[in-house]
Amino acid sequence: MEKWENNRAWFLVLPVFVVVAFSAIIPLMTVVNYSIQDIFGPGNAVFVGTEWFEEMLTDSRLHDALGRQFIFSGLVLLIEIPLGILIALAMPKKGWGVSASLITLAIPLLIPWNVIGTIWIIFTRPDIGLFGVGINSLNLLDVPFDHTARPSFAWITLMAMEVWHWTPLVALLCYAGLRAIPEAYYQAAKIDGASAWSVFRYIQLPKMRGVLTIAVLLRWMDSFLIYAEPFALTGGGPGNSTTFLSIYLVKLATGQFDLGPAAAFSLIYFLIVLLFSFIFYQALLNVGKGEKIA
Amino acid sequence: MGLQLENLDKLVGREIYLKDIRLDLASGSRHVILGRTLAGKTTLLRILAGLDKPTHGRILVDGRDLTGVSVRKRSVAMVYQQFINYPSLTVFDNIASPLKLAGISKQEIDARVRRTAAMLHIDNLLDRMPAELSGGQQQRTAIARALVKETQLLLLDEPLVNLDYKLREELRVELQQIFKQRDAIVVYTTTEPAEALMLGGNIVVMDEGRILQAGPTAQVYRHPSNARVAEIFSDPPINFVHGHVRDRQAWFGRGISLPLTGQLAGLAEGEYTFGVRCNHLFLKASSPEDIEIRASVELSEINGSETFIHVSYDDQKLVVQDDGIHQLKLGREIPVYVNPCHFFVFDEQGRLAAAPDQACHSNL
Structure with missing residues (x-):
């Protein structure tokens, strides 16, 4: 093997290596280490091989949480992406309305996540909350509305919160994409006699593909990893109805101190997120193949 | 179809975009609108297309007022500076799009798209997506889309400006051929005098929202009605030297x-501006009538196979267009020769007082 001429080049890579090691590699390898041991206490662990992985893969509570997670993230994408596009299309293109709508949209994004949970708890409370009192005064429901009363109520509250919180991000991304389309495209479409739908279908949507890819990926990953909001709102209840993967994981790891199974679970969780992000990315890349991503 | 513009004004806020535009575009005629950036060329095209309404004035088509009529109801096609194609449609579908919207039968669409594509040499690219094409091919697609409709009015807004030199030359020659075969009114905007000369037809010289001069291209080139037209219609800009007749x-x-001979013979006494295009200044004497000016070199700029030599003479700047590539030392004094028969003369108001006559052009 050839000798390196200048070994000092290593020192230049070292800082990055140290940072990455402490931020990613060491924590990840610790989790891998835990996942193959049964830990009774500090310095008291037994090697168990793939036992925890097998246990986790057959755990019915995990399956339920995973199912819930898919439904939740699916609904998030189905609601937030079209809604975000609609908001972006409806936003003003010039004048004071632009800054006004941009600031209004940015407000939910600026609020800390656990504060959002608290806001919505108060908002939906049946005794003092605007929404809770309002919907109960209509007397439409057989049970008074309370986000802890029924699984469906908890889901509705959670979805409303999630949509309120993150649709602005999708809208802002789409708005940026729309603004990047040269005016000449619209003129050309007008001269062709294209309808508003055709303009959307053949100009705006293809031109927004780049930002939509980012929006879908961000919303997918973020909603799949959701923790703070359901934790603040219901703590995973009522029952287990809003126990998503991360809530179940935390219960397992810090509630029961099952560090081994929790570590195995974390790795599986990580791989699922990675796999689906990759699938989405590939799928969006191949839609209308041949176009450049803006 | 004949198209008349009557006293068009376009104001945006307080700013004047177009002022008192009168134009008469006969059926089948070709018009190049020449003007620098912000001259109002694009605004005028937008009004012609019906994308924009004039603040005052009327647009008449065969005597019928069309001012407020929506663009959808007009027979118009437009090509832009940017390469505008539908990004998710193939080249074929892009060219076919205006026909599909017009509800034409499938067979005819197919035939017309293929014919137009062949004319623009993109018939082998019909299955491609716009993003898979080069800039020149993308613009060819956009031009094909404009041509396929066979509209009565075809507008091109600096269509070649974003292409590289070679492609521009190529497409310019082809476009000229295509325009000749059409009976549509073609309006083509450009900032380049050379492009206007090559396309021929009629020219409309615009500046600051006004039409300075309109007429057959060659005639306007030889008889610019004022100094500003001569400046816009020369590249590099025409050289001006102040002087007087006494x-x-x-x-x-x-x-x-x-001595006042040739075209200069009729000049009365007074102050004048003498103009001479850069290609009529030489570094070597070519005829006995030539006058010699001793000037010092300020910059020599190589442009393709020509050199533009910027010189200063008596605090006045001149540009000499010289064939071939030459590097001249800065500050050096050189003789510059010019035949007075090439002089344009403008009076104190900038109006044309004398222009080179035909005999002078022929002895070039």
């Missing part, structure tokens, strides 16, 4: 004088 002699700068 005692049957024209005087300029440091004691150079000329």
Whole structure:
């Protein structure tokens, strides 16, 4: 093997290596280490091989949480992406309305996540909350509305919160994409006699593909990893109805101190997120193949 | 179809975009609108297309007022500076799009798209997506989309400006051929005098929202009605030298004088601006009538196979267009020769007082 001429080049890579090691590699390898041991206490662990992985893969509570997670993230994408596009299309293109709508949209994004949970708890409370009192005064429901009363109520509250919180991000991304389309495209479409739908279908949507890819990926990953909001709102209840993967994981790891199974679970969780992000990315890349991503 | 513009004004806020535009575009005629950036060329095209309404004035088509009529109801096609195609449609579908919207039968669409694509040499690219094409091919697609409709009015807004030099030359020649075969009114905007000359037809010289001069291209080139037209319609801009006529002699700068002969014969006494295009200044004397100006070199700029030599003479700047590539030392004094028969003369108001006559062009 050839000798390196200048070994000092290593020192230049070292800082990055140290940072990455402490931020990613060491924590990840610790989790891998835990996942193959049964830990009774500090310095008291037994090697168990793939036992925890097998246990986790057959755990019915995990399956339920995973199912819930898919439904939740699916609904998030189905609601937030079209809604975000609609908001972006409806936003003003010039004048004071632009800054006004941009600031209004940015407000939910600026609020800390656990504060959002608290806001919505108060908002939906049946005794003092605007929404809770309002919907109960209509007397439409057989049970008074309370986000802890029924699984469906908890889901509705959670979805409303999630949509309120993150649709602005999708809208802002789409708005940026729309603004990047040269005016000449619209003129050309007008001269062709294209309808508003055709303009959307053949100009705006293809031109927004780049930002939509980012929006879908961000919303997918973020909603799949959701923790703070359901934790603040219901703590995973009522029952287990809003126990998503991360809530179940935390219960397992810090509630029961099952560090081994929790570590195995974390790795599986990580791989699922990675796999689906990759699938989405590939799928969006191949839609209308041949176009450049803006 | 004949198209008349009557006293068009376009104001945006307080700013004047177009002022008192009168134009008469006959059926089948070709018009190049020449003007620098912000001259109002694009605004005028937008009004012609019906994308924009004039603030005052009317647009008449065969005597019928069309001012407020929506663009959808007009027979118009437009090509833009940017390469505008539908990004998710193939080249074929892009070219077919205006026909599909017009509800034409499938067979005819197919035939017309293929014919137009063949004319623009993109018939082998019909299955491609716009993003898979080069800039030139993308613009060819956009031009094909405009041509396929066979509209009565075809507008092109600096269509070649974003292409590289070679492609521009190529497409310019092809476009000229295509325009000749059409009976549509073609309006083509450009900032380049050379492009206007190559396309021929009629020219409309615009500046600051006004039409300075309109007429057959060659005639406007030889008889610019004022100094500004001569400036816009020359690249590099025409050289101006201030002077005056006294005692049957024209005087300029440091004691150079000329007898009033040829086109200069009719000049009355007074102050004048003498203009001469850069290609009529030489570094070597070519005829006995030539006058010699001693000027110092300020910059020599190589442009393709030509060199533009910027010189200064008596505090006045001149540009000499010289064939071939030359590097001249800065500050060096060189003789510059010019035949007075190439002089344009403008009076104190900038109006044309004398222009080179035909005999001078032929002895070039």
